[in-house]
Amino acid sequence: MSDPALDALFLPLEQRQLAWPEDGALFLRARAGVPTTGGRWPGLVCDQSFKPLHTALQRAGLDVLDGERGDTALPHKPLVLVLPPRQRDESRAVLARALQTVTPGGWVLASVSNDEGAKSAQDDLAKLAGNIGALSKHKCRVFWAQAGKTVDTALVDTWAALDRPREVLGGRFRSRPGVFAWDRIDPASALLSAHLPATLAGRVADLGAGYGYLSAELLQRCPGITALDVFEAEARALTLARHNLAAIETGATVSCHWHDVTTGVPPGYDVIVSNPPFHAHGREGRPDIGRAFIGAAAAALKPGGALWLVANRHLPYEDVLDARFGEVSEVASSGAFKVIHAVRARAAATRARA
Numbered sequence: 001m002s003d004p005a006l007d008a009l010f011l012p013l014e015q016r017q018l019a020w021p022e023d024g025a026l027f028l029r030a031r032a033g034v035p036t037t038g039g040r041w042p043g044l045v046c047d048q049s050f051k052p053l054h055t056a057l058q059r060a061g062l063d064v065l066d067g068e069r070g071d072t073a074l075p076h077k078p079l080v081l082v083l084p085p086r087q088r089d090e091s092r093a094v095l096a097r098a099l100q101t102v103t104p105g106g107w108v109l110a111s112v113s114n115d116e117g118a119k120s121a122q123d124d125l126a127k128l129a130g131n132i133g134a135l136s137k138h139k140c141r142v143f144w145a146q147a148g149k150t151v152d153t154a155l156v157d158t159w160a161a162l163d164r165p166r167e168v169l170g171g172r173f174r175s176r177p178g179v180f181a182w183d184r185i186d187p188a189s190a191l192l193s194a195h196l197p198a199t200l201a202g203r204v205a206d207l208g209a210g211y212g213y214l215s216a217e218l219l220q221r222c223p224g225i226t227a228l229d230v231f232e233a234e235a236r237a238l239t240l241a242r243h244n245l246a247a248i249e250t251g252a253t254v255s256c257h258w259h260d261v262t263t264g265v266p267p268g269y270d271v272i273v274s275n276p277p278f279h280a281h282g283r284e285g286r287p288d289i290g291r292a293f294i295g296a297a298a299a300a301l302k303p304g305g306a307l308w309l310v311a312n313r314h315l316p317y318e319d320v321l322d323a324r325f326g327e328v329s330e331v332a333s334s335g336a337f338k339v340i341h342a343v344r345a346r347a348a349a350t351r352a353r354a
Contacts, residue, residue, distance in 0.1 A: 003033045004138035005083055009111035010035040011137055012144060018079070018107055025079035026101060028094055032060040045075055049235040051260045068235045068258050071097065078106035084121050089162040090178035091117070095125050096159035102147045109144040128156055165240060173244050175211045179237045180277070185213055188337045189275045192310035193217045195332045195339050202270030205229045205300065207261045207293055212241030214273055219250045230256045231265060262292035265300045272297045273308045278315060291320045294342075298324035303346040313338050 012018045014035075024043015030036075031053050036044070037060060046064045048054045054067040065074075080098040084091040098108045110125060112118040118141035125143055126132040130150025134143040163177045168184075175182045181189070193214060201224025206215045209230045218225060230245065232238040235258050242256045259265070261276075276293035278286055294317060297307045307325070311317055313336060321328045326345025330338050 003031060005111045005113050005116070005140050006031050006033045006035060008138045008140040008142045009081060009083065009109065011135065011142055012109060012133075013041075017133070017135075018109060018144060021078040021106070023078055025081055026075055026077040026098075027081040028074075028098055028101075029083045029085060030057055030062070030064075030081070031083060032056040032062065036060060036062060043077075045077070047074065051233040051235070051258055052262070055260065068238070070235075070239065074101045076101055076103050078103045080106070080108050082108065082110040084110055084112055085178055086116050087163075087178045088117070088120070091121055092124050092159040093161070093163035093177075095121070095128060096156045096162075099128055099145075099147055099151060099156050100160055104147055106147050107144055108147065109142070111140055111142045113140045115139070124159075128152055128159065165243075173211055173213065173216070174240050176236065176240065179234065179240065180210050182211070186210075186275065187334070188310045188312070189213055191332060191334050191337050192273065192275060192308060192339050196221070196273065196308055198222055199224065200271050201225060203227045203229075203268060204271045204273070205231060205265060205269045205297075207231050207265065207272060207274040207297060208233070208276050209241050209256075210234075210237050210275075212244040214275065215241065215245055215254075216248060218273065219245065219248045219252060219254070223251070225250075225252045227253045228255070229265075229269075230254065231259045231261050232256070233258070233260050261296050262289060264296050267300050268302060269300050270302060270305050271308070272301060272305070275310045278312065287315050287317070290315055290317055294320050295324060298342075298344060301344040303344055305344050307340070307342040307344075309340040309342065310337055311340070312336065 027046045030046035030048045046057050046062050049067045057064045080102045082098050084094050102108055112121045122141050122143040125145050129145030131145050165174050165176045168175045198221050200222040204225050209215050209232045215230050230241055238256055238258050245254050274293055276290040278290050321342050325342040327343040329341050331341045332339035
């Protein structure tokens with residue numbers, strides 16, 4: 001897929017406006033693509049906490065840090081590359097972290113698409129470093145700054161803490177900027193939670209759990225649950241979910257998995273709940289992700305097992321639901337969202353229909 005911000009990021013290096021250091025570079029929020037193929041950048045170390053992108057980097061043969069280790073123990077390099085995220089506090093924190101990680105006299109190089117807040121991100125790096133170079137290409141801004149005497153170290157320290165975990169919703173949960181619906185209960189998840197029966201029981205999975213709201217609701221309201229598996233592709237969110245669920249008294253066995261649900265999940269579940277994402281790392285709509293979640297759920301449920309799903313009303317999931325489940329019904333609607341209850345056909349019913 002096209003990745004203009006990544007393509008633009010390496011232009012100052014390709015055009016020799018910045019030199020590639022002998023000691024290599026650190027790449028924060030790294031993504032794989034054409035500029036990173038072929039071993040062109042010796043000593044490049046990548047950091048990525050989103051499982052699909054982490055896997056893509058590994059498949060490209062790049063050196064990738066453990067995605068679940070958090071923000072600690074980043075190697076110090078004379079060049080730090082950054083693809084800042086869209087959320088403003090998180091973006092500022094990542095830029096500040098880059099300046100904390102780059103060696104003295106080294107360079108921080110970043111790229112942001114114009115429609116993702118490029119001008120604001122460039123201004124932020126200038127505020128932190130006190131110096132800036134820039135170019136525009138591929139409808140993106142590429143900008144860089146040197147870690148020298150003009151760096152505002154107090155502001156760097158302040159901004160580096162902007163995306164730290166903190167208590168939200170009156171202390172019920174811990175969350176952090178950059179995680180989906182980080183400081184609130186997503187209305188789609190709230191609608192689904194309101195319609196989950198308290199009689200749900202057995203082995204249950206939450207696909208795309210975020211910081212753990214739906215999983216917490218299940219554990220608190222459904223005493224028949226014996227085991228709950230939490231699947232989340234963003235390690236930063238999974239760490240929060242693990243913390244939030246550990247605080248709940250329950251007889252169920254709770255396991256948290258850093259996992260890309262679109263690749264499938266293990267079989268044997270009685271119930272699966274999900275509020276699947278429909279964006280990747282950009283703004284473009286990705287209904288194929290939700291379809292893949294539904295397919296993974298259908299394959300993982302026991303015969304007669306149930307999927308409880310919430311989705312934006314406009315998303316076209318009915319075809320895959322009808323194809324993969326024996327019974328499908330819409331049990332609730334808020335106008336913007338729909339709650340679907342789908343039951344996997346039992347073996348005998350499947351043979352009869354065939």
